Amino acid sequence: MSKAAVTRLQQSVAAADRDGVETWMALGSRIFEGGPQRPRQLKEMPSSAGDLLDPAQSHGDVLVQVTAPNERAVLEASERVVRKAVGWRVRWQLDGFRAENRAEAGKGLGRNPFHFTEGFGNPGTEREVTDRAIVRSGQGEPDWAVGGSYQVVRIVRFATELWDKDSVREQERIMGRRRDGRWLDGTPSGEQPNFAADPAGRVTPLDAHVRMAAPDRRNSPPLVRRSYSYDRGDGDKGLIFSCFQRDLEQGFEAVQSRLEGEAMAKYILTTGGGYFFVPPPGDAWIDALFRN
Template identity: 50%
Template sequence: MVGRRTAFALGGLVVAACAVGADSGEAPAFAAADAEALPAALLPPAAHVVLTALDVPPGQDAARAYAALARATPASGGVQAGVALGASWFAKAGLEAARPAALIPMPRFTGDVPDDALTHGDLLLHVGAATAEAARLASGSWLRSAPSARVRWQRRGFRPGNQVSGGRVLARNLFGFVEGHGNPSFRAAGTGRSPAGADAEPGPGEVVRVAAGPGVPAWAVGGSHQVVRVIRFATRLWDAEPVPVQERVIGRRRDGTWLDGTPAAGRPAFADDPDGTATPLDAHVRRANPGTPGTPAPRMLRRGYSYHEGPQDQGMLFVAYQGDLELGFAGVQRRLAGQPLDRYTLTVGGGYFFLPDVSRGLPAELTG
């Protein structure tokens, strides 16, 4: 476990200390200067998280509940925390005019079977720490700062093998596959330059931040749309499949190497494989990012966690940050409909939230 102590209050996340579990034992490859220039949502995620969706009951002051949570500070080091807003919060706070137009309740996508007890919320508290116990304790004390807010749902997550490699944060999911290779790459630590080959690609900062534009109130510029999906895995069904079958469902090998042998950090030319001989056309990664003309690369930063509440309830807390929901999560999710991976997964909850940039303090527009 490697820890790097800093004292940031950036981008919606209050970060008392940034720690990332690195199996390799290497320090995270993020320069401090990069971290300071970026929203803290971009920092390497802690190995453990507690996500808590909260509702503000009728008669309680929603603006005050948000301010109390957003101003809370961790009692101990090694904790990352962020407070994001759901569409319903704006109505309850009487601040509907301040809601970013794109922030709506998460729609139901093809195949979703949402459980109301695991979906939506006025607020989302995200508390990360190096151990499950530290995340649980910090989350409990954070919640006590806003006693009027009621827990709507809560999930604990963890990132097996959490580490930074080549400017990307990687972890292995409960299907045994490494995730994170396809994320936008951070600049190499200390060089101020993108890694070779990544110069033309947008960096994570550009991808996650909301830009000024129609329907975007001034306070929201620089913040991020945070999407959460609670995705249950049919692990037994998946584990019964031979690994080569699993790899064709995903479109990469378990370690991230592409099916045509291209190294994980590279990208194969799908145009040279028009029939999907090497990488099936309906493989998860090919549906997500087909590389065809007119289909731009997804603009999102995925920060998923695994969860395990028992043999019948385990899977992924998919978390993604993006400046534009259509170019990020929503557009990709629609392309994924009907993919073979859907046979092994079921989305049962989550929500759309907005993580304000609080690097210059809480926006006055949100505190009523």
């Protein structure tokens, strides 16, 4: 990968950033081949148990994410990036949306294709978001990477027909929350449930998603989730799961391995995505990366 090519892409991505459009690029591990400056934990996303990763929508040299308040603005901005990024080729692309997108108590919420509201487990303040998601100095990462973030993207197909055959009550036991976010023991969505009072999982089953993802209610998993729904219109719909963390092993990888065997597993199939690293703001990182 040449410095000129990376600079050109960075400039085309930055130029698209206007009128409510927010864009960023994140680097895949291949960009660092032969170079010493790779973020310590960055590698090609491994296949987790049950995954069926399609090479045609997995990995890639860089990830470009384009977000905007409406579809048209996203499409126009994406086209601008692709047109300007001469020498780059689109490997895979997927349109996402956030149904009932809103913010409450500092948290971005949205409804996924399983009819559940997501976002409650995220931090509600800028400080906590930074604490979980942004690389700091002293973490053993290259200097240029301080201020950046590991981004994990997973394209997760949902068996919505199978899911919709279950009662709402059964779905809520699989997820471990009510559709509106309330906990199954009646605790309001913004407070902590008392799992300790339910050791056998009679109220919240032990294999419920939230219980396996975050069993220790005093130490939240150090990641910030921000996912989008997708619908290809041919029955293939699901979630473009995305999360950010400053430590890939303690963040995504720890939670993902805990989720093995969760009750939701038979309704989902991960078919693509990848591991990426979002560089810090600005473009000073490009010089640092190609200094050898």
